[in-house]
Amino acid sequence: MSAGQLSAEAVAGRAVEPGLQATGLTKSYGGVCAVNDASVTFHHGRVNALIGPNGSGKTTFFNCATGMIRPDSGQVTYRGRDITRWAPHRVAAAGIGRSFQLCRVFPRMTVLENVLVAARARSLRTLLGGAYDRELVDRARGWLARVGLDHVEALEARNLSYGQQKLLELAGVLMADPETILLDEPAGGVNPALIGRIGTLVRELNAEGKTFLIVEHNMEMVMSLSDHVVVFDRGRPIAEGPPWSVQADPRVLEAYLGV
Numbered sequence: 001m002s003a004g005q006l007s008a009e010a011v012a013g014r015a016v017e018p019g020l021q022a023t024g025l026t027k028s029y030g031g032v033c034a035v036n037d038a039s040v041t042f043h044h045g046r047v048n049a050l051i052g053p054n055g056s057g058k059t060t061f062f063n064c065a066t067g068m069i070r071p072d073s074g075q076v077t078y079r080g081r082d083i084t085r086w087a088p089h090r091v092a093a094a095g096i097g098r099s100f101q102l103c104r105v106f107p108r109m110t111v112l113e114n115v116l117v118a119a120r121a122r123s124l125r126t127l128l129g130g131a132y133d134r135e136l137v138d139r140a141r142g143w144l145a146r147v148g149l150d151h152v153e154a155l156e157a158r159n160l161s162y163g164q165q166k167l168l169e170l171a172g173v174l175m176a177d178p179e180t181i182l183l184d185e186p187a188g189g190v191n192p193a194l195i196g197r198i199g200t201l202v203r204e205l206n207a208e209g210k211t212f213l214i215v216e217h218n219m220e221m222v223m224s225l226s227d228h229v230v231v232f233d234r235g236r237p238i239a240e241g242p243p244w245s246v247q248a249d250p251r252v253l254e255a256y257l258g259v
C-alpha cells in the first residue's frame with residue numbers, strides 16, 4: 001500500500017487484528033508436499049478468500065488448521081493463541097467452525113434433526129442427554145429460517161438439492177456460534193440462485209461480526225465477496241492482496257493457466 005492510502009479497515013475504523021495464522025506449515029503425503037512451508041495471516045473481521053488451482057493444498061491447509069490432520073511441522077495460531085495440533089473439538093471451542101468440500105449431512109435425518117445433531121456433536125454431555133431442549137430447537141429453527149430452509153425442516157435431507165444441503169450444513173456450523181467460519185468451496189455444484197443466497201448470508205454474517213475464510217473457485221463470488229485474497233500454488237501462498245490486485249497479478253495467471 002502506498003503512503004497516504006488507507007485500507008478499507010482503516011476507513012471503517014476497524015482495527016486489523018491477526019485471526020488464523022500459519023507459520024512454516026508443512027504436510028506431506030508420501031512424496032507429495034500438500035502444504036509446503038506455508039506462512040500466511042488471515043485477519044480477524046474480514047471476508048478472506050483462499051484460492052488456487054486444484055491440488056494446491058487449500059483443503060489440506062483447512063484440515064491442518066482445524067485439527068482434522070496433524071501437520072508435519074510448523075505452527076498454527078488463532079488470535080495469538082497457539083492451536084497447533086489441537087483436536088478438532090478444541091479448535092471448534094476456540095471459535096472456529098468449518099464446512100466441508102464434500103458436504104456433510106445425514107441424508108435420512110430430517111433437516112431439523114441435522115441441525116440439532118450438528119449442535120449436539122460438539123458436546124458429549126448433550127449427546128448423551130435425553131430429548132432436545134426447547135432452547136436448542138428454537139435456535140435450530142432460527143438458523144434454518146436464516147439460511148432459508150425453515151419451510152423444509154420436516155423433510156429428509158436427501159430430498160434437498162445439493163445447494164440446499166450446503167446451506168443446511170452451514171446452519172449446523174452456525175449452531176456453535178463460531179466467530180470464524182471456514183467454508184470449503186461453498187458454491188461448488190450449487191445453482192446460481194443459491195450461490196447468491198450463500199453470498200448474501202456471508203455478507204450479512206460478516207457485518208454482524210463473523211470472520212470468514214473461504215476456499216472457492218467461483219471467481220465472481222470471490223471477487224465480489226472478499227476483502228482479502230490469498231493465492232496458493234503448490235502448497236504455499238504466491239500472492240495476496242485485495243481482489244482487484246490479485247486478479248491482475250501475473251503470478252496468479254501463471255499458476256492457473258500455466259502461461
Ligand SMILES: Nc1ncnc2c1ncn2[C@@H]1O[C@H](COP(=O)(O)OP(=O)(O)O)[C@@H](O)[C@H]1O
Nearest residue numbers: 029032033034053054055056057058059060061
Ligand atoms: N489424504 C491424502 N492422501 C494423499 N494425498 C493427499 C491427501 N490429501 C491431499 N493429498 C494431495 O495433496 C495435494 C493437495 O490436495 P488438497 O489439499 O486437497 O488441494 P486443494 O484443496 O487445493 O485442491 C494434492 O496433490 C492431493 O492429491
Ligand SMILES: [Mg+2]
Nearest residue numbers: 058059060101
Ligand atoms: Mg480442496
